[in-house]
Amino acid sequence: MFKNLLTASVFLLVFAPFIQAQNLRIMSLGGIKYGLDDRDNSLNPYDFGGNPAWLIKDEKETWQRITPSFDRLWGEYKRPYDCESEDKDGISFTGVKPLGESGTFLGRAFYSYEARNDVYRSLEYNPYGGEAFFITDTTKGNFRYDGPGVGFIYSYELLPGLFTGLEAGYRLMDGLKNVYSAAKTLYRDVDGKLGLAYKLTNGLVLGLDFELLDTQESLEMKDELSQGEVEIFNYRGENYSTYLRRAVVKEKIRKQGRKFASQILYSPAENLEGAVKAEFALSETKFLVPSNGLKEFEESFADFQNYYLEFRAKYTPLCNLIIGGEFSYLQKDSWTKNSGSGLLLWEWNLRRTTLGAGTTYKIEPLDLLLGIDYEAELIKADSSKYIDVKFNSVSGLNNNVRLGAEYRLLNDFYLRAGYSLGRKQVDLISGGKSVALKSAVIGAAINIFKETKIDFMAGYGNEAPSGYVDYSRNHFSASAAVRLNSF
Amino acid sequence: MKKIIFLAALALFIFMEGCNSEKAPVTPDGGSQLTIKAYWNDSQDSIAHYVPMANAKVILSSEYGMQVKNTDANGVLELTGLPSAVYDVSVRMQHPLDASITLVGTRLSIAISPEKAAVDTIYAQPTSNSGIAINEIYQAGSSSNGLKYFKDQFIELYNSSDSVKYLDGMMVMRFTGSTTAGVDQDNDGDIDGLSYAYKFPGNPGERNYPFPPKKFLVLAQYAYNHKNECAASIDLSNADWEFYDQFDSKEFENPNVPNILNMKSDKAVDFMMALNNDVIVISDGRDQTLTDGIDISTVLDGVEFQTDSKTAKTLDSRIDRGYTISPPSYSGKSIQRRQAGEDTNNSQLDWEILPYPTPGYQK
Numbered sequence: 001m002f003k004n005l006l007t008a009s010v011f012l013l014v015f016a017p018f019i020q021a022q023n024l025r026i027m028s029l030g031g032i033k034y035g036l037d038d039r040d041n042s043l044n045p046y047d048f049g050g051n052p053a054w055l056i057k058d059e060k061e062t063w064q065r066i067t068p069s070f071d072r073l074w075g076e077y078k079r080p081y082d083c084e085s086e087d088k089d090g091i092s093f094t095g096v097k098p099l100g101e102s103g104t105f106l107g108r109a110f111y112s113y114e115a116r117n118d119v120y121r122s123l124e125y126n127p128y129g130g131e132a133f134f135i136t137d138t139t140k141g142n143f144r145y146d147g148p149g150v151g152f153i154y155s156y157e158l159l160p161g162l163f164t165g166l167e168a169g170y171r172l173m174d175g176l177k178n179v180y181s182a183a184k185t186l187y188r189d190v191d192g193k194l195g196l197a198y199k200l201t202n203g204l205v206l207g208l209d210f211e212l213l214d215t216q217e218s219l220e221m222k223d224e225l226s227q228g229e230v231e232i233f234n235y236r237g238e239n240y241s242t243y244l245r246r247a248v249v250k251e252k253i254r255k256q257g258r259k260f261a262s263q264i265l266y267s268p269a270e271n272l273e274g275a276v277k278a279e280f281a282l283s284e285t286k287f288l289v290p291s292n293g294l295k296e297f298e299e300s301f302a303d304f305q306n307y308y309l310e311f312r313a314k315y316t317p318l319c320n321l322i323i324g325g326e327f328s329y330l331q332k333d334s335w336t337k338n339s340g341s342g343l344l345l346w347e348w349n350l351r352r353t354t355l356g357a358g359t360t361y362k363i364e365p366l367d368l369l370l371g372i373d374y375e376a377e378l379i380k381a382d383s384s385k386y387i388d389v390k391f392n393s394v395s396g397l398n399n400n401v402r403l404g405a406e407y408r409l410l411n412d413f414y415l416r417a418g419y420s421l422g423r424k425q426v427d428l429i430s431g432g433k434s435v436a437l438k439s440a441v442i443g444a445a446i447n448i449f450k451e452t453k454i455d456f457m458a459g460y461g462n463e464a465p466s467g468y469v470d471y472s473r474n475h476f477s478a479s480a481a482v483r484l485n486s487f
Numbered sequence: 488m489k490k491i492i493f494l495a496a497l498a499l500f501i502f503m504e505g506c507n508s509e510k511a512p513v514t515p516d517g518g519s520q521l522t523i524k525a526y527w528n529d530s531q532d533s534i535a536h537y538v539p540m541a542n543a544k545v546i547l548s549s550e551y552g553m554q555v556k557n558t559d560a561n562g563v564l565e566l567t568g569l570p571s572a573v574y575d576v577s578v579r580m581q582h583p584l585d586a587s588i589t590l591v592g593t594r595l596s597i598a599i600s601p602e603k604a605a606v607d608t609i610y611a612q613p614t615s616n617s618g619i620a621i622n623e624i625y626q627a628g629s630s631s632n633g634l635k636y637f638k639d640q641f642i643e644l645y646n647s648s649d650s651v652k653y654l655d656g657m658m659v660m661r662f663t664g665s666t667t668a669g670v671d672q673d674n675d676g677d678i679d680g681l682s683y684a685y686k687f688p689g690n691p692g693e694r695n696y697p698f699p700p701k702k703f704l705v706l707a708q709y710a711y712n713h714k715n716e717c718a719a720s721i722d723l724s725n726a727d728w729e730f731y732d733q734f735d736s737k738e739f740e741n742p743n744v745p746n747i748l749n750m751k752s753d754k755a756v757d758f759m760m761a762l763n764n765d766v767i768v769i770s771d772g773r774d775q776t777l778t779d780g781i782d783i784s785t786v787l788d789g790v791e792f793q794t795d796s797k798t799a800k801t802l803d804s805r806i807d808r809g810y811t812i813s814p815p816s817y818s819g820k821s822i823q824r825r826q827a828g829e830d831t832n833n834s835q836l837d838w839e840i841l842p843y844p845t846p847g848y849q850k
Contacts, residue, residue: 237517240551240570245795245815282508303509335511343516343571343601386515389568 024067024455024481028443029404030418032371034324034358035314036404043275043314045197045207049263052165053195053207055155056104064095064487068480075473077463079430081122081134083143087115095487103156109148112173116143123183123232124253125175125217131302132336132346132385133287135251136241137181137221137232145185147173161200165209167193180230181221181249190214197263207263213283215255222248234287234299236338236345237387250290257283257304271316279308286339300345302336320362328354348383350428358402367408375400381428396425400437412447416457430473432465439475455481519569520604521597525562525578527590527611539563540590540611543580546825546836549573571601575809577836578609579829587649588613591831595808619646619657619698620788620830621769623823625844626760629719630817636717637817640708640760641726641846642767646698647828654696655689656772659706659730659747660781661758661765662802669766669789669802677780678768678789678803684750684777685730685758691772696745703827704728705846708758710741719819721844730758750777762816763794766802790834792822809835819843823850 023040026033033041040047046054069092074085092110099105121136125145151169158164168191175185195209221232232249233241259281267273283304291297310328317323330352336345358373380395400422407415422437439461447453457479464472525540539562547554549572558564558578574597582588592611599605622645628637642659646652660681662668667680689695698704707726714720724741731746732738734755740746749755760767768789774782789806792813800810811834814820821844824830824837831837841850 236570242550243552243795245812284509301509303511305508337512338516341516341571342512343514344512345516347511384515385517387517387570389518 024443024457024479025406025416025445027459027479028416028418028441028455028457029371029406030402030420030439030441032358032360032373032402032404032418034312034326034356034373035322035360036324036358036371037322037360043265043267043273043312045195045205045263045265048265048275048312049207049209049261049277050193051195051197051207051209051261051263052153052167052193053155053163053197053209054205055106055153055165056098056157056163057197059096059104059106060098061485062097062487063483063485064093065481065483067092067094067482070478072476073473075462076471077430077432077465077468077473079128081120081127081136083116084118086117089113101157103154105155106153108151110150111146111148113146114144116145119143119177123177123181123185123219123221125173125185125187129253129255129285129302130304130334130348131285131287131300132237132387133300133302134235135219135221135232136235137183137230139177139179139181139230141177141179143175143177143183143185145173145175145187147171147187149189151191161198163197163199165193165195165197167191167195181232184220186218188216203267205263205265207261207265207277209261211257211259211261213255213257213259217253219251219253220248221250234289236300237385238390239388252286252288252296254286254288255283257281259306272313274311274313276309276311278310279306281306281308298339300336301339302334305333307331320364321359323357323359325357326354327356328352330354345387346383346385348381350379350381352380353378360404369404369406371402371404373400373402375402379426379428381426394426394428398422398424398426414445416443416445417441418443418459420461427463427465430463430465432463434466435463436466437461437463451485453483453485455483514601516601517568517570518602519571519599521566521569521574521599522604522606523558523564523566523576523578524606524608525558525564525592525611526608527592527613537610540578540580540592543578543590543611546577546579548575548577548835569599571599573598575833575836576607576609577831577833578611579826579831580611582613587647589826589829590614591829593831593833593836595833614829614831618648618787619644619652619769620824620828621767621790622703622827622849623821623841623845624760624767624790624792625721625821625846626765626792627762627814627820628817629713629717629721629819631717631719634717635817636713636720637759637762638709638711639713639717639720639723640758641723641844642706643823643846644698644704644706644769645824645828645849646700646702646704649700651700652698653694654687654698654704655693656691656775657687657787658750658770658772658775658781659685659687659758660768660770661760662768663761663765664801666799666801669768669791669806671783671803671805672780675780676784677774677782678786678806679780680766680801681777681781683754683756683758685747686750686772686775687728687747688745701827703847703849706730706747706758707744707846709739710744711739721846723846726846732757750775763813764792764798766791768802768806788830790838792834792838807832807834809833809837811835811838812840814840821845 045051046058071088090112094108149171153167155165171189173187177183193211197207232244235241261279263277285302287300288296312326314324332350335347356375360371362369377398383392402420404418418441420439424435427435441459443457461475526537530536543558577593579591590611592609623643661683662680663682664680672679705726706728707723710726710729712722712724729744732749770785774785791802791810821841827849
């Protein structure tokens with residue numbers, strides 16, 4: 001049984017904010033961000049740092065947005081426990097209401113539906129969570145996950161220049177495998193964040209926020225009814241597993257985390273702004289199995305520590321030219337132990353340094369905006385999987401170029417297009433070497449009267465390691481956003 | 488200003504509290520080594536002469552399941568990269584001069600520490616293989632087209648001796664109870680928790696029902712072609728013996744197959760085994776007083792099967808030091824001794840799960 005050594009270390013779902021919807025304009029422009037002037041891409045504590053305290057300053061108008069979305073993923077280039085294809089549909093409703101002196105409120109509700117086809121053995125929603133333990137059965141089947149989520153942000157000016165904000169989110173999802181072991185999943189995710197922001201001077205803002213996260217995945221598998229065709233195993237590492245034999249096997253995967261983040265936003269001149277954010281996150285995952293029917297026994301434990309530092313600057317030398325750049329450093333450290341014996345099973349770490357720069361230029365007579373971003377990423381990862389006597393170290397340089405264009409065809413009608421091209425020397429997600437990435441996006445926006453704006457985007461992406469024929473992973477995504485400026 | 492100080496202090500407190508995280512263990516799991524050296528005594532006199540067990544089968548059992556390996560020509564097996572666990576090891580091979588003798592050596596509860604190398608020497612003894620043993624139990628039942636069927640259960644016996652044995656008066660029993668099944672409760676040398684008791688005709692010592700050497704006997708719950716009822720089942724119409732509950736007027740009986748009779752009139756039920764956990768015992772029948780337990784000295788063989796290693800073992804260790812894992816209910820799978828009749832009194836190492844039942848023969 002093979003499980004990629006470092007996979008998912010960068011895909012931890014921990015601290016994925018689900019309040020902030022993706023900006024379709026930025027996506028339609030191929031993801032350019034360094035030199036792009038966009039209302040959701042500002043260097044302020046809310047857009048840049050996700051600090052809820054600054055919502056009151058970021059959102060001044062009432063609006064609501066309805067966003068249906070569709071995603072499809074398919075192709076052979078994947079990890080062993082990934083599904084062969086996936087369809088993900090969702091719809092979200094977001095509304096913002098400034099309440100004057102009482103603050104600003106943002107509310108969001110969404111519903112998502114995921115159909116994962118031909119999942120090999122894995123029974124977990126996120127099998128590549130970075131832990132050395134996982135649960136499998138012996139069949140390949142389809143999973144269906146669906147459920148709603150709600151969230152809100154409330155921001156308030158506590159004292160002149162001092163802002164506070166509270167963010168909370170709750171997501172519930174259930175899943176079902178269509179063949180034995182007929183695994184049932186009940187997944188819930190609770191997230192809360194408290195933020196502070198202080199406007200020291202007109203050009204200097206300090207931000208601080210603290211986030212708590214609690215995710216629980218309850219699994220229930222049937223063994224007996226499969227008449228012995230299906231067996232269920234708890235893996236420790238890649239090779240060693242314990243066989244679970246009960247009429248109904250129940251397990252729980254509990255993730256808890258907390259994150260501290262701070263932001264400094266500085267604007268020494270009107271055409272120059274810079275921002276720094278530093279984040280420190282701790283999280284842990286416990287594998288819990290019921291003991292004596294009532295008490296839960298901790299089978300395994302995994303610890304994660306993340307450090308992240310990002311600096312971004314934006315300079316506007318001319319009214320139609322913006323230049324931006326970024327430096328970021330990410331460090332992830334993790335270990336897993338067998339809680340029963342107290343022995344260390346796996347240790348891994350990841351270091352990622354990113355340097356990026358970009359610019360946009362608007363050709364005024366043509367009403368055409370052109371943009372380009374370049375990003376270089378230096379990655380180093382080490383893994384010591386003691387229980388399997390498997391030790392690995394990988395490093396590599398990844399490059400990515402993004403191009404975007406926006407053309408104002410009519411007064412209230414815009415056409416957008418984006419293209420992205422990259423190469424990863426090492427792909428920590430799927431384990432490939434020299435992986436070529438390309439994606440193309442198109443989009444449009446139309447303002448209908450003054451009250452309604454509709455954005456649309458559709459994109460296709462492909463990842464393929466070199467040296468293989470017809471071996472790639474494809475991604476198609478389409479989304480629309482209907483924004484109403486009142487409700 | 489007070490509010491700012493309060494909020495700053497609160498943020499600092501939260502940060503300090505939040506930074507407390509568990510420390511990683513110092514000792515890693517895995518990378519352990521185990522070297523097994525296996526010998527047997529081929530001396531014909533009182534002076535021991537140990538020779539290596541070349542190409543002997545080694546069975547390792549731990550929480551991570553079972554591994555079967557072989558020793559090299561020097562009787563040595565080196566295992567590397569093992570996770571820390573408690574291992575039971577059994578080494579076995581056929582006697583080089585006498586095929587009827589199996590050389591068996593067992594070492595239980597070898598604790599392998601992480602990243603350590605352990606060496607253990609196992610001295611094998613010739614096992615008697617000279618009597619009657621339970622050789623196969625098919626209790627799981629089968630299923631077909633949604634029908635779940637367990638009336639095809641059977642027990643297979645094997646006479647591994649070179650001489651004819653006699654079944655007269657021999658008893659086949661089932662012990663139940665979560666804590667009492669096969670336990671010597673009063674420490675009086677007998678096992679308690681008797682639930683079913685069936686007996687071959689005659690009395691111990693009589694010689695009317697021979698059991699030839701190296702032969703299998705199939706004792707069927709119903710000596711019937713069960714394929715007629717469930718397509719995935721088996722034909723037991725030619726079983727050697729049939730359990731027959733003479734206290735039940737509606738009981739099915741195959742007139743061509745001799746009966747093993749129910750000894751408990753208060754338990755008018757056929758010899759049905761539990762699908763998952765049970766204790767099956769055979770005795771020579773000298774102790775037929777059922778109310779005070781069955782004398783251990785009369786027991787010929789006993790086997791306990793369980794669904795997993797987390798269920799407590801109950802059968803007295805003088806009869807069986809281990810237990811065997813049972814196949815899932817209605818899976819059509821069976822459990823059988825690895826080698827016909829080979830009984831080291833440790834079912835954990837002696838038994839294995841078969842993908843299908845083999846009544847009357849060894850897979």
